[in-house]
Amino acid sequence: MYSELTPGECWYRRFLIPRKVKLNWTQTQLDSTMSSEEDFSLISEPTEETVDGVRALIKIEKDKWSQLQIEHSDLRASISEIQSLTFQFKERTKVLLQQVDQAWTRDQHRDQSESVCVQQLMLLQLEQEELRLEEERVLSELQNEEELYERLKEEAQVVSAAPERPLVFRGVTVPADAPIFLMDAQVHLPMEGGTALITFEEVEVAQRILSMHRHKVDLGGEFYMNVEARGVTITSPCTVEVQVQVCPHMVLVSGLPQMDSQTLQDKLHIHFSRSKNGGGEVDEVHLQEGGGTATISFVNDDVSKRLTDKQFHDVKLTEGVHRVRVSPFLSGDITHLQSRRDLCLRTVLLTGIPDIADPESLQDLIEIHFQRSSSGGGEVEGLLYCPEGKRRTALLCSKKRE
Template sequence: MEPLQAGDPLDEIKKLIDNYKKKHEQLLEEQKELVACRDMQQGLAAQFKDRAVKLAQKLKEEERSYIERLTDSETQLNQLRQEESDLKEKIQMIKAVLQEEEAQKKLLKEQTEVFTAVPEKKVVFLGSTGSADTAQAFEMEANIIYPMEGGTALITFEEEVVATQILAKKLHQVKLGGECSITVEARPVHLMLPKAVEINTDVCPHRILISNLPNMDIHTMLYELEIHFSKSRNGGGEVDTCDLLPDSGNVVLKFVEDSYAKGLAEKELHEVKLQGAKHTVRVTPFLNGKISHFKAESMPCPQTVLLTGIPNVMEPETLQDELEIHFQKFGNGGGEIEAILYNPVGQDMSAVFKDISSKPEEVEEQM
């Protein structure tokens, strides 16, 4: 408080009271302003808090949405990767199919070349016809080599039942005159025969097949053909070999290089000077054959038996005759003999079978 001055004490007191009232009023105004400011700050704080809550919720929603979009994107990416993998597999499959088609195309082209490579052969229709059902398939003539041990014999009977009887009895006592006899054992004969054969053929780039050749001296013909096709003006080159195929009468000519055979085969017809006169020969590609698949099976010879344990007791021809006589007699369980081959002890011999079907087998000696 302010000290009272000497003078009118009431006036001074009034002044003091007025001053304090003013100050009081100022304080009340300031208090109101502070209250208003406080209320405003509290309102702002509430607004900020509300906004913060909303922002937090929005962030959570955005985060959840982002995670969902990320998951969807990963799913789509995995699907795209799977589609890419499937497409790659399809591409590989298509490439494999294309390669197979190319291989098939190449094979067909080679087959076409093979078909066109067959030498011409003149045929004449004689008027005979037949059913298509009776057409025969491709066949190979059997030529089976059967090694024989010493002291054995092969006998082929006309009837299969006779061979069956001989095999059933197994041991046979063969009389050789007087009190002399031998005991032989009858065994079945099995041969390994081809059941399935596949041969791949391709055109040889070094060889040509020459057909439509005249009848003349073989050595002269081969010499003149070699001279003709060794000249570059005739489309040829250096010749390696020139050989005759005795079964067909055609000639196989082989070049050292592989750049001549194709051109000569494409021209096909060539005029060659043979025996002082021009002769038109036909040149076709030469085919190489390679066995790609071979399957064999053991087949019994139903009319042939193998006799073993035959000792060397007399001349081979005489002993073979004695065996034939014994096994021809019906009393010994034998029958009519188609062929017989005896191999004495200590000798090497092979039998050649031409057929093991129901027809009689042929058994030939091969030293």
């Protein structure tokens, strides 16, 4: 009676640990050359630092994918075998019931035979229930394997379909702890009336102006005005953690040519809204600043996957057909943010400026004064003046990296 079969045969279990994509960014100290284009960067924990490292990661992910496909096939074979065993048990149960009916007519000890048959039937029912539970467990594990398979497949597609960027070696090696992701600062600093922001090319000049504190600005003839120099402090993030995921209804289009933005936007809208091109109803087309890339959002979620699976698309433009690359669009949420206050080393805030001349002339007089070495100044990189009774917003940007 199937005593050789064990309910635990022909299957195995794997514990799945979902993977979580997380970037941990840390910011290095603001560069000593912070100005109206002030420096700072967001730093994340390093993973791979070279192209070879990225290729190795892709190979590892593909190997995992292949292994999962093998395990996926094994699990399906196990389910098929268990279902076959269940069917055999049912058929043998039917045969046993027929034998029990025949035994009742032949056997003079009907009660004893009935008891034996009932026990055997109960054993078969218990074995059948165990097989049913085992089948449910295998199906649950198969579902988990399929979810992991789809997730790894999606990650492999994101890595392999990332937009290509030309790399040029400049002869400088990067330290092992160098950040992978860098972001330029854009700090909006409100200005009160009667103030001015002045940025010097040298840190020493700005610090000298701050140490002198009060300055007597010559206005021509016997006229002058007294202003005060103060340091500029800004709040900037130092640690950022972002959880990213593939957006199901958006794609990133790269490799776009330089042309009229409105025309390019219309051409992309027309091409990717046609079903014969693998597209669908377009919700919005947004060109990224700097050109070369654009994001396209669709009404239906299944459109983006079709486009990214094909990757390369030939878009008909004004001057012929141009090949672009469509990649998955990654969206993220900030899960952790830490900030700190830093002093701008090359920027000085001047206060107490009276409204005694037109703003342009007064700004020129201030710049001339602080460019003179006799006044303790030096070469001025930028100056922004806000007259009394008005409010302005100064934009402090990171200094462009060479």
